[in-house]
Amino acid sequence: MSRIRSLAALAATVLLGVLVSLPAGAEVRIDITRGQMKPLPIAIPDFAGAGPQDGRVGADIARVVSADLERSGLFKPVDPKAFIQTVASLQVQPRFPDWKAINAEALVVGKVEATGDGRIKVEFRLWDVFAESYMTGWTLAAAPADWRRLAHKVADAIYKRVTGEDGYFDTQIVYIAESGPKNDRKKRLAIMDQDGEGHRFLTDGSELVLTPRFSPSAREITYLSYYRGVPRVYIFNLDTGRREALGTFPGMTFAPRFSPDGNKVVFSMAEDGNTEIYEMNLLTRQKARLTNSPAIETAPSYAPDGSQIVFESDRGGGQQLYIMGATGANPTRISFGDGRYATPVWSPRGDLIAFTKQKGGQFFIGVMRPDGSGERLLAEGFLVEGPTWAPNGRVLSFFREAPSDERGRGQSVRLFTIDLTGVNERVLLTPLDGSDPAWSPLIP
Amino acid sequence: MKLRFLSIFAAAALLAACESAPSDTGAKGGAGQTAPAASAVKTIAPGSKEDFVANVGDRVFFDFDKSVLRADAKATLAKQAAWLKKYGNYAMTIEGHADERGTREYNLALGEKRANAVKEFLAANGVAASRVKVVSYGKERPVALGSNEAAWSQNRRGVTVLN
Numbered sequence: 001m002s003r004i005r006s007l008a009a010l011a012a013t014v015l016l017g018v019l020v021s022l023p024a025g026a027e028v029r030i031d032i033t034r035g036q037m038k039p040l041p042i043a044i045p046d047f048a049g050a051g052p053q054d055g056r057v058g059a060d061i062a063r064v065v066s067a068d069l070e071r072s073g074l075f076k077p078v079d080p081k082a083f084i085q086t087v088a089s090l091q092v093q094p095r096f097p098d099w100k101a102i103n104a105e106a107l108v109v110g111k112v113e114a115t116g117d118g119r120i121k122v123e124f125r126l127w128d129v130f131a132e133s134y135m136t137g138w139t140l141a142a143a144p145a146d147w148r149r150l151a152h153k154v155a156d157a158i159y160k161r162v163t164g165e166d167g168y169f170d171t172q173i174v175y176i177a178e179s180g181p182k183n184d185r186k187k188r189l190a191i192m193d194q195d196g197e198g199h200r201f202l203t204d205g206s207e208l209v210l211t212p213r214f215s216p217s218a219r220e221i222t223y224l225s226y227y228r229g230v231p232r233v234y235i236f237n238l239d240t241g242r243r244e245a246l247g248t249f250p251g252m253t254f255a256p257r258f259s260p261d262g263n264k265v266v267f268s269m270a271e272d273g274n275t276e277i278y279e280m281n282l283l284t285r286q287k288a289r290l291t292n293s294p295a296i297e298t299a300p301s302y303a304p305d306g307s308q309i310v311f312e313s314d315r316g317g318g319q320q321l322y323i324m325g326a327t328g329a330n331p332t333r334i335s336f337g338d339g340r341y342a343t344p345v346w347s348p349r350g351d352l353i354a355f356t357k358q359k360g361g362q363f364f365i366g367v368m369r370p371d372g373s374g375e376r377l378l379a380e381g382f383l384v385e386g387p388t389w390a391p392n393g394r395v396l397s398f399f400r401e402a403p404s405d406e407r408g409r410g411q412s413v414r415l416f417t418i419d420l421t422g423v424n425e426r427v428l429l430t431p432l433d434g435s436d437p438a439w440s441p442l443i444p
Numbered sequence: 445m446k447l448r449f450l451s452i453f454a455a456a457a458l459l460a461a462c463e464s465a466p467s468d469t470g471a472k473g474g475a476g477q478t479a480p481a482a483s484a485v486k487t488i489a490p491g492s493k494e495d496f497v498a499n500v501g502d503r504v505f506f507d508f509d510k511s512v513l514r515a516d517a518k519a520t521l522a523k524q525a526a527w528l529k530k531y532g533n534y535a536m537t538i539e540g541h542a543d544e545r546g547t548r549e550y551n552l553a554l555g556e557k558r559a560n561a562v563k564e565f566l567a568a569n570g571v572a573a574s575r576v577k578v579v580s581y582g583k584e585r586p587v588a589l590g591s592n593e594a595a596w597s598q599n600r601r602g603v604t605v606l607n
């Protein structure tokens with residue numbers, strides 16, 4: 001908790017932020033909406049450090065920044081072995097011909113130093129090598145233990161300056177870590193940074209847990225737990241480590257998600273064979289029923305402005321996507337393609353809804369506009385399920401399960417990320433099998 | 445070679461599935477629970493949990509994405525109801541399960557519908573609803589491994605667990 005508070009306080013300590021105007025045509029720029037684009041070659045030398053300790057941190061920061069940008073698929077870090085100019089002389093002035101010679105189009109120059117009060121200060125500048133101009137930079141200080149977050153913030157700043165879109169690197173992913181055979185599967189709530197670092201388990205596996213989702217503050221997680229054998233929605237507080245039931249309900253509660261303002265949780269309750277969508281106001285503890293049909297209504301997800309909810313229902317025969325007002329008004333079907341549509345999740349940008357689709361014995365991850373138009377399928381497999389958005393609405397995570405034989409051989413469940421063009425699909429490495437990922441907002 | 449191996453397993457699983465279909469062999473439907481049945485003759489006391497599993501059949505099976513009770517399921521449940529009325533001391537939990545060919549949350553809802561279909565049939569046949577709890581596990585607790593119809597047909601089930 002203290003590390004979060006200190007970072008939040010220090011995020012305000014932006015000491016540098018000079019903007020240089022550039023001739024428009026010459027600027028290093030990535031158009032993120034184009035598929036199959038050539039990644040931008042970028043040089044990320046070790047951040048310079050005054051002593052051996054700072055030097056080590058400087059090298060680690062450069063490595064994390066480089067890995068973040070590379071995984072986005074939009075940048076291609078140049079192999080440091082090709083570098084001509086030394087880290088020490090870079091601190092004086094970049095020698096642009098040295099970087100042009102190795103075809104680096106962008107250059108990151110950074111340094112780390114200890115502050116007087118036991119923190120570290122990280123400074124970076126992004127240079128446009130061919131225009132020989134400064135693009136962006138800042139200085140931030142934080143506790144030494146938070147060096148990874150500082151590195152992710154550097155990557156976010158570079159991503160934003162070059163693409164014009166917010167970054168998504170200073171974020172976390174909560175998911176379900178899985179182990180054991182399918183007929184005796186152990187599932188644990190686990191959390192990690194978006195690059196898989198800082199992994200830790202939040203539950204011990206003694207109870208079945210499913211479908212975690214972050215609150216907008218990223219400090220709470222709502223999820224389904226079979227604690228004492230009863231499936232109910234809980235809220236886990238990351239600062240206190242405590243969890244509490246969402247409330248007392250007559251039926252099974254599941255499929256929870258926070259509202260964008262964090263004041264409500266929308267979820268499903270199954271009672272006497274009928275599943276409907278409800279909301280619980282966390283401030284007043286009032287609950288309200290939002291749907292009313294004999295069919296299965298589940299997987300609700302709010303629009304980013306909180307005014308509407310997308311959900312799935314089989315009221316028309318098979319699973320399809322519907323949108324209704326936040327109070328349940330005017331449910332309207334939006335999906336009309338072949339197959340079944342499930343697990344809709346509204347993009348934080350509001351422009352798209354991601355979903356799981358089943359058709360012809362295969363599963364797909366896809367996106368469509370909120371009016372149901374423009375459907376595009378991004379990933380396919382025996383079982384792919386459960387998309388979740390990076391906070392900039394440009395990247396999705398989901399899980400992919402492999403089929404297994406009668407002895408359970410071949411069994412595997414892994415997390416993946418994929419960009420909206422569908423080109424850049426990557427495995428997200430986890431210590432155990434992983435499912436049900438949920439991407440956090442940018443960490444405050 | 446590998447393929448032949450697989451087809452033998454598939455045949456065995458199918459055989460197991462067929463055995464479970466007639467109402468009078470419900471016990472065999474309890475995949476993995478055939479061991480108690482084998483020694484049924486000498487050790488199982490009438491009215492015991494083992495008696496219920498081995499001689500009545502603790503589970504019924506569903507068609508893909510369906511929660512309506514099939515004829516074979518109704519026959520098994522009629523036997524369950526008769527046994528449960530005779531041994532009125534048991535409370536029970538009906539577990540509803542789904543196969544892996546659906547999304548997680550939908551399958552939780554589907555499992556709950558299946559469990560309730562079982563509960564309602566038992567209630568209609570004289571088992572007081574106050575004795576019965578339901579819980580859905582969706583696709584989380586398969587009994588049969590394998591990503592094929594033989595396994596899936598075993599996993600789409602409602603199980604009456606005596607407490």
